[in-house]
Amino acid sequence: MIEKIDGFAYILGDDINTDDIVPSHTLTMRDVDEMAKCTLEFIDPTFAKNSAQGNIIIAGDNFGTGSSREEAVYVFKVLGIKAIIAKSFARIYFRNLINLGIPGIIVSWNESIFSKGDNLEISLNEGVITNKTKGVKIEFEKLPNFLTKILEEGGILNQLKKTLKG
Amino acid sequence: MGYTIAEKILINHSNLKSISPGQFIDCNIDLIMVHEQLGGRIHKEYEKLEIDYVWDPNKIFFILDHWVPAPTISAAQMHQDCRKFAEKYKFIHNFGYQLDKGICHQVLPEMGFSRPGMLIVGSDSHTTTYGAFNCLATGIGATDVSVVFATGKLWFRVPESFQIIMSGKFNKGVMSKDFILTLIGNISTKGAIYKSLEFHGQGAKNLSIDGRMTISNMVVEAGAKFGIFQPDNKLETWLVNRTKEPYKLVTPDNDANYENTLEYNLSEITPVVAKPSNPGNIAGIEEVEGIEIDQAFLGSCTNGRMEDLRIAAKILKGNNIDPNTRLIIIPASKEIYMEALREGLMEIFLSAGAVVGNCTCGPCIGGHLGVLGSEEVCISSTNRNFKGRMGDPTSEVYLASPAVVAASALKGRIADPREVL
Numbered sequence: 001m002i003e004k005i006d007g008f009a010y011i012l013g014d015d016i017n018t019d020d021i022v023p024s025h026t027l028t029m030r031d032v033d034e035m036a037k038c039t040l041e042f043i044d045p046t047f048a049k050n051s052a053q054g055n056i057i058i059a060g061d062n063f064g065t066g067s068s069r070e071e072a073v074y075v076f077k078v079l080g081i082k083a084i085i086a087k088s089f090a091r092i093y094f095r096n097l098i099n100l101g102i103p104g105i106i107v108s109w110n111e112s113i114f115s116k117g118d119n120l121e122i123s124l125n126e127g128v129i130t131n132k133t134k135g136v137k138i139e140f141e142k143l144p145n146f147l148t149k150i151l152e153e154g155g156i157l158n159q160l161k162k163t164l165k166g
Numbered sequence: 167m168g169y170t171i172a173e174k175i176l177i178n179h180s181n182l183k184s185i186s187p188g189q190f191i192d193c194n195i196d197l198i199m200v201h202e203q204l205g206g207r208i209h210k211e212y213e214k215l216e217i218d219y220v221w222d223p224n225k226i227f228f229i230l231d232h233w234v235p236a237p238t239i240s241a242a243q244m245h246q247d248c249r250k251f252a253e254k255y256k257f258i259h260n261f262g263y264q265l266d267k268g269i270c271h272q273v274l275p276e277m278g279f280s281r282p283g284m285l286i287v288g289s290d291s292h293t294t295t296y297g298a299f300n301c302l303a304t305g306i307g308a309t310d311v312s313v314v315f316a317t318g319k320l321w322f323r324v325p326e327s328f329q330i331i332m333s334g335k336f337n338k339g340v341m342s343k344d345f346i347l348t349l350i351g352n353i354s355t356k357g358a359i360y361k362s363l364e365f366h367g368q369g370a371k372n373l374s375i376d377g378r379m380t381i382s383n384m385v386v387e388a389g390a391k392f393g394i395f396q397p398d399n400k401l402e403t404w405l406v407n408r409t410k411e412p413y414k415l416v417t418p419d420n421d422a423n424y425e426n427t428l429e430y431n432l433s434e435i436t437p438v439v440a441k442p443s444n445p446g447n448i449a450g451i452e453e454v455e456g457i458e459i460d461q462a463f464l465g466s467c468t469n470g471r472m473e474d475l476r477i478a479a480k481i482l483k484g485n486n487i488d489p490n491t492r493l494i495i496i497p498a499s500k501e502i503y504m505e506a507l508r509e510g511l512m513e514i515f516l517s518a519g520a521v522v523g524n525c526t527c528g529p530c531i532g533g534h535l536g537v538l539g540s541e542e543v544c545i546s547s548t549n550r551n552f553k554g555r556m557g558d559p560t561s562e563v564y565l566a567s568p569a570v571v572a573a574s575a576l577k578g579r580i581a582d583p584r585e586v587l
């Protein structure tokens with residue numbers, strides 16, 4: 001069972017694409033820490049430095065649209081992002097999130113529900129986000145069991161490794 | 167209850183007797199395509215599994231295309247990592263040394279690897295291109311690639327299907343690119359998330375294979391998982407010269423269930439562009455005509471084929487491009503390059519003042535051979551105009567058909583091809 005996720009909201013808009021998250025010029029970098037420093041650089045050059053203060057991303061529609069580049073999830077992992085909440089996700093991006101063990105949660109929201117810096121607590125098992133700053137609770141549709149299991153294992157490769165050995 | 171094309175192919179690759187949209191199923195993969203991503207994240211992830219084999223070295227298609235030949239030291243190192251992996255795991259279809267071949271989504275079909283009824287995945291979102299060949303194909307990330315390398319299987323959510331019924335033919339100067347941009351504009355970049363788009367009707371049959379590939383290529387810009395065409399004589403003729411392998415054509419049942427039906431008469435489509443910085447930001451050519459450009463790019467897996475080069479040549483023949491504009495032309499594959507040479511198109515391009523590059527993704531991803539500087543404006547036949555995609559984040563990209571790109575290069579500003587054809 002995954003414990004509750006506690007963190008702070010960082011707000012993004014609609015159609016944030018994979019080139020926004022990791023610009024193409026970073027893709028041949030071998031050092032992921034270097035790459036992670038460029039996360040969202042065209043949108044917010046301070047994002048990577050301040051990610052501890054905004055470690056739950058709240059986005060609009062179609063988050064992660066564009067390329068299949070998994071770097072666009074991995075940099076968030078490197079920066080310690082705990083979960084991504086969006087109105088909707090691009091297909092490949094959603095798979096990549098779960099595969100790398102970061103919860104992707106679909107919720108329709110507005111400014112009265114989440115704003116920058118809000119302290120949030122997410123319970124994946126109950127399907128509830130508590131906004132402790134605003135004192136509101138939001139329900140979401142829980143992930144199918146087999147996806148929750150992937151998250152519990154810390155990503156699909158950890159799970160697969162066990163099966164291959166077993 | 168009947169099935170759509172996507173449902174039929176998914177059933178055939180699972181061990182289930184029936185499926186329905188929304189269901190999660192495991193499927194056997196027929197082929198997986200990988201490119202530079204192999205040296206990006208895939209090899210690092212795969213090593214974590216600590217296994218010394220891949221499930222089937224004969225079902226992996228590996229090619230380098232994005233940064234070819236390597237323009238930087240880091241790209242060269244990435245290529246080395248890719249080749250090492252391909253050798254270690256004894257890939258049979260290993261094109262890691264053959265840098266002359268071209269862009270993955272062009273070369274793989276040309277070599278007969280995408281056939282009706284197959285289920286193909288690739289480490290690239292535009293893997294959907296192969297849907298033009300009546301197979302199911304979609305993009306996946308590095309970790310999913312590792313899962314397929316190890317097991318040959320992948321989970322899928324059975325998608326709801328949209329039926330797009332096409333009739334009629336394009337008028338002069340209008341191309342498949344205008345159609346798919348119009349469709350994305352209508353349904354929006356999130357309008358088909360997780361859906362399978364099926365293209366039906368006489369209008370679809372009227373399209374060339376090249377044109378179908380352009381449409382299947384860009385369905386992902388509307389969020390779609392698959393973009394698949396029905397089989398017909400044109401497809402079978404195309405396949406004759408490409409493959410000796412058996413295949414089975416897949417058509418939908420008469421009572422197949424479509425979540426949505428859209429109808430388009432191709433004769434009503436007119437030239438459009440996607441304005442910066444979103445492929446769904448569609449405007450009619452009238453609205454953007456006259457915007458000055460610094461660069462025009464004709465190439466990529468979306469529009470670097472013979473049909474595209476031919477129309478550009480028709481527009482450029484005997485003319486010079488605007489002296490303050492640069493035109494870069496990159497055929498999507500060597501096969502196309504050589505055909506264009508034989509047809510005399512290259513001479514037309516060079517005489518007009520175009521720079522013709524080797525077959526690679528190049529400027530499409532801002533990699534090399536035409537990277538944009540600050541505040542430069544480019545009209546491009548590619549599929550994405552995201553901020554910074556082709557270079558500096560202040561540069562602007564308008565997506566358009568090859569005809570619009572060529573007409574604009576001639577005028578030095580965005581132009582309507584119908585006026586110069």
Ligand code: SF4
Nearest residue numbers: 292466467527530531
């Ligand atoms: S041409 Fe562009 S869109 Fe196509 S595979 Fe290459 S980088 Fe991707």
